[in-house]
Amino acid sequence: MVSEATIEKVLARFEEDAALFEEAAREFGDQQPELLQYLLNVPEGVLTPEEGEYLLYLAIIIWQSVCEAYGQGQLHSGKAIEATEEKNWELWEAGSGNFNRRLDAFFENTPQEDLLAFVEDALTLDEEDEESNPPVTKEGAEPMFIALKTLIDLLTNQRS
Template sequence: MISETTIETVLAHLESHQEDFAREFGAFAEAQPDLIAYLTDEENDAFTEDEQEILLFGAIVIYQSVVAEKGAVAPATEEAISRCEEANYAVLGEGAGTFHDRITPFFERTKEEDLLAFIEDLLVYESEEDTLTKEAREPLFVTLKTVVDVLT
């Protein structure tokens, strides 16, 4: 399980070295080309520019947190990404009610609770800051949960 401490360390590094974000993104893209293709796919064009930035930021935090604890990660394949995304939408479909209620089943089925809590916190905070629409929260959650799945 990726620890909250590791996630916080990665966040602190990215926040204090914002000028290096392009380099960090480049390293991520080189190591995970199919995952970057998934994250920048035309289906994600429905997201606003802010939402796309949140998506990429969240994915980089997840990636760097996994690498920090587990070392090098094998590149995710298009097939694995598709399989995980489909499974995640099936789990989302089981929930009803508020955003929190709909994502609760994910927490009940994962060993990566701290990464999921990071995703939830990121999306709730950005919603409160009005940089994220309510409609985007669930697809962003599923997309970032898919990143967690293929990297762990």
């Protein structure tokens, strides 16, 4: 399991030195080109430009955290990405309620609870304190969650 401590260590390192984040982003593109294309090729109009940048930022944090916990993983194909995303959308559609209630099904039987909690926290909007909110719209939160959950599933498959 990727621990909260590992995620926090990666976040702190990137916050201290932006060049380390840029280096990690290049490595991610080199080592997982199809995953990077998947994240960059969200259909036009689904995410705002800020959401697209934030999605990539969160993905790099997740990827780096997984690498620190498990080492480099296998290369993922477009078919594997598509199948995993479809499975996640099916689980999402089977749920009901608001954004956070729909996430409950994803937390059941997952060995990556800390990574999912990181994503949930990163995408959750605070209606009382809008200034502290991430650059995420209510409409963008769903596809961003599915994309990041797909990334987590692929990067941690059989490595938990």
